[in-house]
Amino acid sequence: MHRRAKIRLAGLALTAASLLCGGWAVAAARLSSHPVHRHPVHRHRAVHRRRRYAPLQLRNGTSRPAPTPDPSGVPMPTGSPRGWREVFSDDFSGSSLDWQWTAYRGRPGGDPGGFFDPAHVTVSGGQLVISAYRDPADNGSDAGPSTYVTGGISSSPSFAQTYGKYLVRFRMDPGRGIALAVLLWPQTNTWPPEIDFAEDNGSDRQTNYATLHFGAGNTQVQRTEGVNLTQWHTLGVQWTPGKLVYTLDGGVWADVTNTNVPSVPMVLDIQTQGWACGTSTWEQCPNAGTPSRVNLDVAWVVAYAPS
Numbered sequence: 001m002h003r004r005a006k007i008r009l010a011g012l013a014l015t016a017a018s019l020l021c022g023g024w025a026v027a028a029a030r031l032s033s034h035p036v037h038r039h040p041v042h043r044h045r046a047v048h049r050r051r052r053y054a055p056l057q058l059r060n061g062t063s064r065p066a067p068t069p070d071p072s073g074v075p076m077p078t079g080s081p082r083g084w085r086e087v088f089s090d091d092f093s094g095s096s097l098d099w100q101w102t103a104y105r106g107r108p109g110g111d112p113g114g115f116f117d118p119a120h121v122t123v124s125g126g127q128l129v130i131s132a133y134r135d136p137a138d139n140g141s142d143a144g145p146s147t148y149v150t151g152g153i154s155s156s157p158s159f160a161q162t163y164g165k166y167l168v169r170f171r172m173d174p175g176r177g178i179a180l181a182v183l184l185w186p187q188t189n190t191w192p193p194e195i196d197f198a199e200d201n202g203s204d205r206q207t208n209y210a211t212l213h214f215g216a217g218n219t220q221v222q223r224t225e226g227v228n229l230t231q232w233h234t235l236g237v238q239w240t241p242g243k244l245v246y247t248l249d250g251g252v253w254a255d256v257t258n259t260n261v262p263s264v265p266m267v268l269d270i271q272t273q274g275w276a277c278g279t280s281t282w283e284q285c286p287n288a289g290t291p292s293r294v295n296l297d298v299a300w301v302v303a304y305a306p307s
Contacts, residue, residue: 071127072169072232072299081165084304088159088268091300092128097121100158104151104271107142113276113285115142120151128153128298130272132178143276148178148286148294152271160187160265165304167236167247168198168270172229175294177202177286179273182235184266192218193262197237197246202275202284205229210237210246214260223254232299239266240306268303272296 070076076091090100097103103118117138120131135142135149142149168182179202184195194213201209208229211222223246227233238245241263244256272294277285 069126070299071125071297072171074169074232074234074299076169076300077167077302080304080307083307084165085307086302087161087164087305088155088303089301090128091126092123092298093126094123096123097128097153100155101153102156103153108273111273111275111279111283112143113147113279114273115147115149116151116271116273117149118151120149121153126299128270130270130296130298132175132272132274132294132296133292146286148274148290150178150272150274152269152273154185155268156187159303160267161303161305162263162265163239163241163306165236165238166197166268167234167302169232169234169299169301170198170229170270170297171232172200172205172272172296173291173294174205174230175202175286176204176290177275177284178290178294179275179283180229180271180296181273182270183268184237184239184262185269186262187265187267193260193264193266195237195239195244195262195266197244198235200229201282202273208235208248210244210254212244212256212258212261214258214262219260221256221258223256225253268301270296270298270301 070091076089080086090098103121104116105118106116108114108116115138117135119137120135122129122131130151132148132150134145134147136145138147138149139145172180180198180200181196182198186193192213192215196209196211199209199211200207206226206228208225208227209222211220213220225248227248234249236247238247239261242257242259242261244261245252246254275283275285279285
C-alpha cells in the first residue's frame with residue numbers, strides 16, 4: 001500500500017512547469033506522479049476514432065498497401081458492447097500525438113528524481129511510446145544527469161466523463177525504478193478521488209495494482225493481481241455508481257463496491273516516472289541494473305459511456 005501527496009497548485013512556480021498546449025501549469029499531485037492540470041470547461045464531443053483499414057482497391061487494379069498490423073497482435077475493438085457506447089478511442093496510427101491528448105511537462109511534486117518531457121512521448125509503428133532515459137536536454141530543469149526523464153499524456157481537455165468503461169492495451173520494458181500508471185483523475189483537479197486501474201511500483205513488472213483513493217485522509221482500497229506487464233495485456237475498469245470492476249484481457253479479476261466510488265467527471269491519464277531513492281517506501285528507484293532506456297508501449301485506448 002502506498003501513499004499519495006495532497007494536491008499542490010502550481011501558481012507561477014517554475015517547478016510546476018507548463019504543458020505544451022494551452023499554457024496550462026503542471027504540478028505534482030501525488031507521490032506516484034500524477035501532475036495537476038488546470039482544466040478548461042469540458043465540452044462533450046463526438047467520438048474521435050483512428051482506425052486501420054483494409055487495402056484500398058485502386059482504379060488501375062492495384063491496391064494501396066494496408067497499414068501496419070496492430071503491434072500487440074490484438075486490434076482495437078470496434079462498435080459498442082452491450083450496455084455501453086463508444087465515446088473515445090485512439091489506435092495511434094499516425095506519426096505524432098493527436099489533438100485529443102495533452103503531454104506533461106515538469107517535475108512531479110514529492111519526487112525530486114522525476115521529470116516529464118513531451119519529447120519522451122512519441123507515436124510510430126502503430127503505437128504510443130513513452131520513453132524513460134537520461135536526457136541531457138533537461139539537465140537544466142531536472143535533478144541532474146542521473147535523472148530518468150519520462151513522459152505522460154492526459155485526455156484533458158478533449159474528453160472527460162462521469163462513469164464509463166475503459167480499455168488500454170500496453171506492455172512495458174523491464175526497468176527497476178521506472179513505474180507506470182494508467183488512471184482516472186478528476187477533471188476539476190480536486191484530489192482525491194482517483195482511480196488507478198493499471199499501476200506498478202517500478203520493481204519487477206509482475207504485479208498490477210488497482211487503487212481507489214478517496215477522502216481527505218487519502219483512504220485507499222487496493223487490489224493486486226499477478227501479471228507479467230512486460231507482455232501485451234489489455235487492462236481496464238468499468239466504473240459505475242458505487243462500484244469498480246477491474247478487467248484483464250477481457251476477464252474480471254477484481255471488483256470494489258464502495259459508496260466513495262467517484263461520481264464526478266474524470267479524465268484518462270497514462271504515464272511513467274522515475275523515482276528518487278528514499279522518496280517512497282513503495283516506489284522503487286533506479287539502480288545500476290536499470291536499462292539506459294525503458295519504454296512503455298501502448299497499442300490502443302478505448303472508452304465507453306453507459307448507454
